[in-house]
Amino acid sequence: xxxxxxxxxxxxxxxxxxxxxxxxxxxxxxxxxxxxxxxxxxxxxxxxxxxxxxxxxxxxxxxxxxxxxxxxxxxxxxxxxxxxxxxxxxxxxxxxxxxxxxxxxxxxxxxxxxxxxxxxxxxxxxxxxxxxxxxxxxxxxxxxxxxxxxxxxxxxxxxxxxxxxxxxxxxxxxxxxxxxxxxxxxxxxxxxxxxxxxxxxxxxxxxxxxxxxxxxxxxxxxxxxxxxxxxxxxxxxxxxxxxxxxxxxxxxxxxxxxxxxxxxxxxxxxxxxxxxxxxxxxxxxxxxxxxxxxxxxxxxxxxxxxxxxxxxxxxxxxxxxxxxxxxxxxxxxxxxxxxxxxxxxxxxxxxxxxxxxxxxxxxxxxxxxxxxxxxxxxxxxxxxxxxxxxxxxxxxxxxxxxxxxxxxxxxxxxxxxxxxxxxxxxxxxxxxxxxxxxxxxxxxxxxxxxxxxxxxxxxxxxxxxxxxxxxxxxxxxxxxxxxxxxxxxxxxxxxxxxxxxxxxxxxxxxxxxxxxxxxxxxxxxxxxxxxxxxxxxxxxxxxxxxxxxxxxxxxxxxxxxxxxxxxxxxxxxxxxxxxxxxxxxxxxxxxxxxxxxxxxxxxxxxxxxxxxxxxxxxxxxxxxxxxxxxxxxxxxxxxxxx
Amino acid sequence: xxxxxxxxxxxxxxxxxxxxxxxxxxxxxxxxxxxxxxxxxxxxxxxxxxxxxxxxxxxxxxxxxxxxxxxxxxxxxxxxxxxxxxxxxxxxxxxxxxxxxxxxxxxxxxxxxxxxxxxxxxxxxxxxxxxxxxxxxxxxxxxxxxxxxxxxxxxxxxxxxxxxxxxxxxxxxxxxxxxxxxxxxxxxxxxxxxxxxxxxxxxxxxxxxxxxxxxxxxxxxxxxxxxxxxxxxxxxxxxxxxxxxxxxxxxxxxxxxxxxxxxxxxxxxxxxxxxxxxxxxxxxxxxxxxxxxxxxxxxxxxxxx
Numbered sequence: 001x002x003x004x005x006x007x008x009x010x011x012x013x014x015x016x017x018x019x020x021x022x023x024x025x026x027x028x029x030x031x032x033x034x035x036x037x038x039x040x041x042x043x044x045x046x047x048x049x050x051x052x053x054x055x056x057x058x059x060x061x062x063x064x065x066x067x068x069x070x071x072x073x074x075x076x077x078x079x080x081x082x083x084x085x086x087x088x089x090x091x092x093x094x095x096x097x098x099x100x101x102x103x104x105x106x107x108x109x110x111x112x113x114x115x116x117x118x119x120x121x122x123x124x125x126x127x128x129x130x131x132x133x134x135x136x137x138x139x140x141x142x143x144x145x146x147x148x149x150x151x152x153x154x155x156x157x158x159x160x161x162x163x164x165x166x167x168x169x170x171x172x173x174x175x176x177x178x179x180x181x182x183x184x185x186x187x188x189x190x191x192x193x194x195x196x197x198x199x200x201x202x203x204x205x206x207x208x209x210x211x212x213x214x215x216x217x218x219x220x221x222x223x224x225x226x227x228x229x230x231x232x233x234x235x236x237x238x239x240x241x242x243x244x245x246x247x248x249x250x251x252x253x254x255x256x257x258x259x260x261x262x263x264x265x266x267x268x269x270x271x272x273x274x275x276x277x278x279x280x281x282x283x284x285x286x287x288x289x290x291x292x293x294x295x296x297x298x299x300x301x302x303x304x305x306x307x308x309x310x311x312x313x314x315x316x317x318x319x320x321x322x323x324x325x326x327x328x329x330x331x332x333x334x335x336x337x338x339x340x341x342x343x344x345x346x347x348x349x350x351x352x353x354x355x356x357x358x359x360x361x362x363x364x365x366x367x368x369x370x371x372x373x374x375x376x377x378x379x380x381x382x383x384x385x386x387x388x389x390x391x392x393x394x395x396x397x398x399x400x401x402x403x404x405x406x407x408x409x410x411x412x413x414x415x416x417x418x419x420x421x422x423x424x425x426x427x428x429x430x431x432x433x434x435x436x437x438x439x440x441x442x443x444x445x446x447x448x449x450x451x452x453x454x455x456x457x458x459x460x461x462x463x464x465x466x467x468x469x470x471x472x473x474x475x476x477x478x479x480x481x482x483x484x485x486x487x488x489x490x491x492x493x494x495x496x497x498x499x500x501x502x503x504x505x506x507x508x509x510x511x512x513x514x515x516x517x518x519x520x521x522x523x524x525x526x527x528x529x530x531x532x533x534x535x536x537x538x539x540x541x542x543x544x545x546x547x548x549x550x551x552x553x554x555x556x557x558x559x560x561x562x563x564x565x566x567x568x569x570x571x572x573x574x575x576x577x578x579x580x581x582x583x584x585x586x587x588x589x590x591x592x593x594x595x596x597x598x599x600x601x602x603x604x605x606x607x608x609x610x611x612x613x614x615x616x617x618x619x620x621x622x623x624x625x626x627x628x629x630x631x632x633x634x635x636x637x638x639x640x641x642x
Numbered sequence: 643x644x645x646x647x648x649x650x651x652x653x654x655x656x657x658x659x660x661x662x663x664x665x666x667x668x669x670x671x672x673x674x675x676x677x678x679x680x681x682x683x684x685x686x687x688x689x690x691x692x693x694x695x696x697x698x699x700x701x702x703x704x705x706x707x708x709x710x711x712x713x714x715x716x717x718x719x720x721x722x723x724x725x726x727x728x729x730x731x732x733x734x735x736x737x738x739x740x741x742x743x744x745x746x747x748x749x750x751x752x753x754x755x756x757x758x759x760x761x762x763x764x765x766x767x768x769x770x771x772x773x774x775x776x777x778x779x780x781x782x783x784x785x786x787x788x789x790x791x792x793x794x795x796x797x798x799x800x801x802x803x804x805x806x807x808x809x810x811x812x813x814x815x816x817x818x819x820x821x822x823x824x825x826x827x828x829x830x831x832x833x834x835x836x837x838x839x840x841x842x843x844x845x846x847x848x849x850x851x852x853x854x855x856x857x858x859x860x861x862x863x864x865x866x867x868x869x870x871x872x873x874x875x876x877x878x879x880x881x882x883x884x885x886x887x888x889x890x891x892x893x894x895x896x897x898x899x900x901x902x903x904x905x906x907x908x909x910x911x912x913x914x915x916x917x918x919x920x921x922x923x924x925x926x927x928x929x930x931x932x933x934x935x936x937x938x939x940x941x942x943x944x945x946x947x
Contacts, residue, residue, distance in 0.1 A: 026879040026890055032750030032869060033841035034882040034889045036908065040900050 002605065006073035012066045020059050061623045068616035076612070077605040084121055085184040085203070087143070088128040089173040090150075092157050093189030095134050095164025096498075096576040100190075100296040102213045107579075108159040110210040111188045115154045118186050118208065119147050124605060129176055130154060133169035134162040135499040135541075143176070161299045161544050162499040163573040165195040170590060177203035185591055192575065192582035196590060205591025207584035214243045214580030218300035219289050220272060220572065224280070224307055225333055233307060235277040237289045241267035242578035250292040253277055255284035262292075280307075286518070286547050286568065300577045304547050304568035306494045312336040313485055314357060318345045319365030324468030325380065328477040329363065335481060342367045361485055366461055376454040376484040381461030382424070387450045388432055388457040392425035398438035398460075406501050406541075408493055409435045409447055409479045413472045420444065420467070423460035432457070445476075447483050449505045449535070454484045492539075492550060492565030497572060502539040506532050506564070510552055515539060518547035518566055529553055542569035669765060669936065670772040702726040737778055737792055737830030738770030739857060742806070743838030744781040744788075745815035746884040751866020751928050758928040759837040759864055760806045765936055766835055767806075769946065771796040776830055779805055782838070782848075783812025785819035792830065814884050818844030821851045828855050835945070837862045839869075840912060841884075849915060859921030860945045863912065866928045872901060 031037070092115055100107045115130070122128060130140040130153050140153035166187070177183035183203040190211035221238035241247055246268050253261035260279050267273040280287055284307050291301040317329060317339040330337045338359070340348045349372060352358050362371040363378045368386040371377035377387070385391055398420055403410055415436065425442050428434065432448030432455065434441075446457040462468050467476075482493055491504050506513070516527025530537060542548060550564040571577070705714060705725035715728045740763045742748075748756040763779060770777040771793065779802050780789040790805040817838065834857035842848070853859045874880070874893030881888050891897055909925055916923040924943050926935060940946045 026877045027875050028888070029875060029878045029880050030750075030883060031872075031880045032755070032839065032866065032883055033747035034880050034885075034887060035747075035841040035843070036901060036904055037880050037889045037891065039904060040891075040897065 002075035002077060002607070004074055006070060006075075009066070009070035009073055012070070013063055016059070016062050016066060017053065020056065021053050058623065058626060061619055061626065065616050065619045065623065068612050068619065072609040072613040072616060075607055075609045077607045080606045083184075083206075084118070084123060084126065084186070085180075085182040086123055086126045087176065087180040087183040088118065088122060088126060089131065089176050089183065089185045089203075090115055090118055090128055091131045091133050091137075091166065091169045091173060091185065091187045091189075092154070093164060093166070093187065094132045094157060094160050094162075096159070096161050096299050096571055096573065097164065097190055097192055097211075097297065097579045099159035099161065099299060100211060100213065100216065100579040102211055102296070104212070106159075107190060107211045108157065111208075112154050112157055114188045114208040114210055115157070116151060118188070119150050119154070120607065122147065129172075131169050131172060132157055133164070133166055134160040135165045137168035137172050139172070161571060163195075163497070163571070163576050164189075166587070167195060167197045170197045170201055173203070174201035177201055187587050189587065190579065190581045191584045191587055192578055192580060195575075196587065200590040203591055205588050207587045209581050209584045211579065211581040213296045214578070215245065216243055216296040216300070216577060216579045217241045217247060217249050217267060217291060218297070218571070218574075218577035219291060219303040220574065220577070221274075222287070222289050222303040222305045222570065224287060224305045232278060233280040233282055233284070235280050235287060235289075235305070236274065237277065237303075238272050238274045239265050239267055239291065240272045240574065240577060241269060242574065242580070244269050244580075249295075251275060252290045252292050253280065254288040254290065255280050256286060257288075286566070296579045297577065299545060300571045300573075302545060303570045303572065304545065306547065306566055306568050308334065308494065313360035314338065314352070315361040315363060315481075316340060316345075316348060316352075316359040317363045317365060318342060318348075318369065319363075319367050319380075322365050322462055322468075324473065325363070325365055325462060325477075328468075328474045329481075331474060332478055332481055334485065335361070342369070345369055361481065371453065374453050376456070378456040378458075378480060378484060380458045381464070382426075382457070382459070387429060387453070388426065388446065388448075388455050389429040390427045391459075392427065394422050394424055395438070395440075395442060396422045398423050398440070398442065398444065400444065401437045401439045401441070403436055406499075407435055408496075408500075408502055409445065409476070409483055411475070411479055411497070411500070413475045413479065414470075415472055418465060418467050418470055418472060420460050420465040422464050426457065426459045428457075429455075431455075445480075447480070454505070456480045456484050492567040495568050495570065496542060498543065498545065498569055499541045500569075501541045502567070504537050504539065504550075504565075506535055506537050508535045510554070510559075510564075512553040513537060513564060514551050514553050515548055516551075518549040542567075545569055545571060665765075665933065666768060668933070669769050701729045703729060736832030737776040738767065738832050739824075739828065739834040740767050740770075740777065740779045741787070741821075741824060741834070741836045741838075741852075742779070742781050743815060743817065743836070743840075744783040744810040744812045745817075745842070746813050747815065747841045747882075748839055748864070749810075750883055751868060753866070753928045755839055755864045755866050755928045756810075758926075758930075758932075759862075761932055762837055762862060762864075762926075762935060763835075764803050764806050765932060767802045768796075768799050769936075770833075771799050771802075775832060777802065778828075778830070780824055781810060781812065782815065782817060782820035782824065782836075783810065784814055785816030785823070787820050787824035787827065789824065789827065815842040816844070817842035818847035818851070821848035825851045825855045828857070831855070831857050833858045833860060833945075835860045835862060837864060839864050845912070846915060849912070849919075849921075853916070853919035853921055859916060859919060860943075861912065861916050861921065861923045863909065863923065863925045864928055865925065870905070870927060872898060874898065 092111055098108045098111060102110065104110060119128065127143045127145040128150050129142050130150055132138045132140055141150050144150060173185045177185065185201065185203050185205045186208060187205060188208045188210065191207055191209050218240050219237065220240035221236065223236040225234045235253065237251060239249060239251060246266065248264050248266045251263055251265050252259060260281065261277050263275065265273040265275060286307065287305045289303050295301065313335055315329060315335040315337050317326060317337060319342065326337065326339060329335055358372065359375060361376050364380065366381045366383060368379065368382045368384045370387065379386055379388055382391055400415055400418065403415060423444055428443055428446055429450050431450045432446050434443035434446045436445035437443055444459050448455055467473050491506065492502065496502060511532050512529060513532060514527045514529045547566055547568045549566040552559050552562040552564060554560045702715065703726065705727050709727050713727045715726050718726045742759045742763045744756065748759060767777045767779055776792045776794045778789060778792040780787045790802060793801060834852055834855065836852060840863055849861065874891055874897065876893050878893055879888040879890050913923040922943050922945050924939060924945065926939065936946065
């Protein structure tokens with residue numbers, strides 16, 4: 001018994017019996033005469049306070065209920081061997097796929113139930129750390145032996161819309177396991193394609209897998225391009241069907257909240273269907289693609305895109321010529337590329353100024369010169385000092401340090417297979433920040449704002465690396481130009497992934513901004529106000545899909561409320577959209593096999609109060625029925641009334 | 643004809659005892675049935691067992707000295723040469739007895755049984771007066787009969803109504819003793835109407851004594867709706883309004899069914915008892931409309947014609 005004090009409740013048994021021995025306090029009902037009643041009632045007894053205890057089913061049922069209630073309250077248990085260690089790290093996956101609805105109900109509810117079972121199996125004296133894991137880890141309760149607190153924390157767990165990443169959670173679990181050799185990591189998850197750390201941990205990992213459906217489709221890509229001089233918008237939509245069944249889904253396109261197109265897409269199992277839609281009005285500000293109907297996961301059924309501004313940016317490539325660079329820049333739809341040698345740079349600027357068509361971006365390839373005032377510039381393999389900083393000696397074969405995957409410049413860029421033959425050391429000017437560094441902290445890629453213009457830097461010549469041969473190159477060029485150029489809707493990138501933080505540079509005159517849901521692509525509720533520190537602003541990661549906008553907060557009425565930019569947040573995560581439960585071994589293999597140091601199983605308390613409580617409840621219903629069963633007269637009255 | 647009075651009284655301070663003129667006019671169209679021919683003292687509108695002076699021929703009898711020569715049938719004498727006296731039916735008054743049980747058990751129910759009984763008695767008394775009968779009204783309670791001296795004139799109907807509307811403080815019925823008291827003081831025969839709930843152990847003795855007066859006994863057995871279809875709480879103490887003696891019961895379907903069965907048996911017993919003595923027995927719920935009672939129920943049971 002866990003709560004023997006509850007045995008005090010047994011006092012209720014004699015009290016119930018005493019109530020039955022006490023004469024009933026009957027309600028006085030005046031009647032004209034008891035003449036007829038006296039002939040009917042034979043068992044009229046003397047008016048004594050006590051009467052002989054007689055058998056009564058009601059008494060029996062009530063005694064049983066009281067006894068069972070006490071039995072449940074003392075929380076009886078049997079001792080069983082627990083598979084869990086004394087120190088349990090319980091990781092509950094709260095990534096977007098956990099928001100799926102399975103045949104048995106919400107997947108996250110099944111996860112909570114599984115987590116509760118784990119708490120019930122904790123060995124005696126064991127303690128548990130409960131961690132919710134989406135794209136990072138959140139500790140809900142830490143190393144507690146208070147099961148009620150752990151259960152309360154589990155009850156509060158909700159699925160997010162964020163992509164799953166168990167890296168942080170496993171790092172935390174690894175640290176906890178390192179402190180206590182007798183540890184078990186339990187992961188409650190659908191085990192589908194969550195990102196995992198590269199190295200395992202020193203404790204056994206057990207997966208409680210939840211989920212049973214794979215019936216989900218997702219808007220996998222959404223892109224808007226201007227054609228015909230900006231007069232027409234082309235919308236590219238891809239819909240993925242990661243399920244094992246061919247489906248037909250209706251795709252609806254909304255421009256600024258108004259339905260402009262709808263079509264049925266038949267998508268084969270495991271395939272994508274794509275559609276190019278030209279019916280989006282050129283004047284629209286934002287577009288939403290939505291899959292009508294229902295599937296297992298709702299969050300990936302809608303995606304948002306902002307309409308790019310009209311016109312391309314005239315870009316001047318200055319240098320001896322590099323086919324890879326020219327092709328990469330020419331492919332970017334936002335750029336209208338012109339190329340000139342170093343000697344013709346000044347003339348090109350003069351001609352453009354004369355014609356009234358100035359360049360919006362200058363790319364210096366192995367050339368260093370000053371761009372026009374206020375014009376962004378990208379320096380590739382500079383040989384001398386420039387606005388970005390001072391150039392030093394050559395270094396051979398620099399090794400790339402670990403990069404921040406959340407940096408907007410490195411979005412979708414995988415540099416793990418890039419090799420650089422040599423690069424120059426650069427001392428960055430004030431306002432520049434390194435994006436990619438060598439292991440010796442020498443900047444290889446940097447961006448920043450210097451003297452009122454944005455500057456980008458690749459400190460190595462493209463010909464000195466295999467970067468131009470990698471898929472990462474055009475993506476890096478695209479991200480760099482997005483960073484350097486004013487974006488489609490102000491200073492924010494047109495699209496961000498959920499969970500991705502954005503760092504933006506702002507006019508130093510702006511000290512406070514407000515970030516909230518855009519009226520035509522609402523997803524989040526209340527706007528939040530943020531402080532701008534030193535002209536830099538780190539926007540918190542978007543946690544739900546939709547369009548957000550950034551506005552100035554200022555005492556100056558003319559400036560207050562000025563729109564700084566808008567950005568669309570989408571899931572676009574094939575791993576999360578594939579809601580089918582994955583192979584738990586993939587996660588379990590991250591842990592050590594077998595109990596620590598061959599330790600024997602620990603005793604655990606398996607409580608069995610709930611069947612007793614259930615029986616008490618059933619008896620309570622029976623008692624209610626016995627006492628309040630509808631009389632024949634009441635039934636007749638009801639029938640008569642009907 | 644005397645104009646029918648509108649009557650207002652306060653029966654136990656409950657509700658006005660009120661008969662409107664139209665109701666009284668309708669009452670005058672009814673007549674209390676008197677299946678037994680009675681011998682009264684004054685001429686009335688009823689046939690009497692006596693032969694007398696009226697237009698309705700009854701019989702012949704031989705002439706004897708001293709007979710009124712005006713009654714000789716000279717036509718018969720011409721044919722038979724024998725003297726016969728023509729006898730005519732003499733129409734005489736009868737006494738209508740209206741007895742109201744005024745015990746505490748009658749002062750119960752919704753609508754109140756005693757109030758109903760007062761109104762029914764008033765209507766029946768008026769009916770008698772309207773046909774030039776003598777009407778005797780009495781309350782039975784506490785083992786005695788509180789009588790109003792017999793009244794014959796319709797103009798004095800207000801006396802009856804005031805008597806019926808008077809406050810009563812009887813507690814117990816003592817029905818048998820009260821009925822015996824009335825029977826011993828009874829003057830004049832005719833219809834005798836007892837309005838009671840008969841909730842008294844001596845109800846059979848009472849009925850026997852009243853039937854023994856050779857009056858035409860009619861029993862109006864008044865019961866409140868809650869006495870016909872009782873609703874008893876699960877655990878109840880039924881308190882008798884007369885004796886305040888409680889009876890503890892556990893109200894359930896079975897008890898109510900047994901009560902209803904017993905009530906039906908009891909009514910059948912009373913009906914049989916009264917029928918054996920040539921009387922009429924009518925069960926009357928206290929929520930019955932008075933007009934329905936007089937113009938429908940009592941007419942069908944031949945209590946009124």
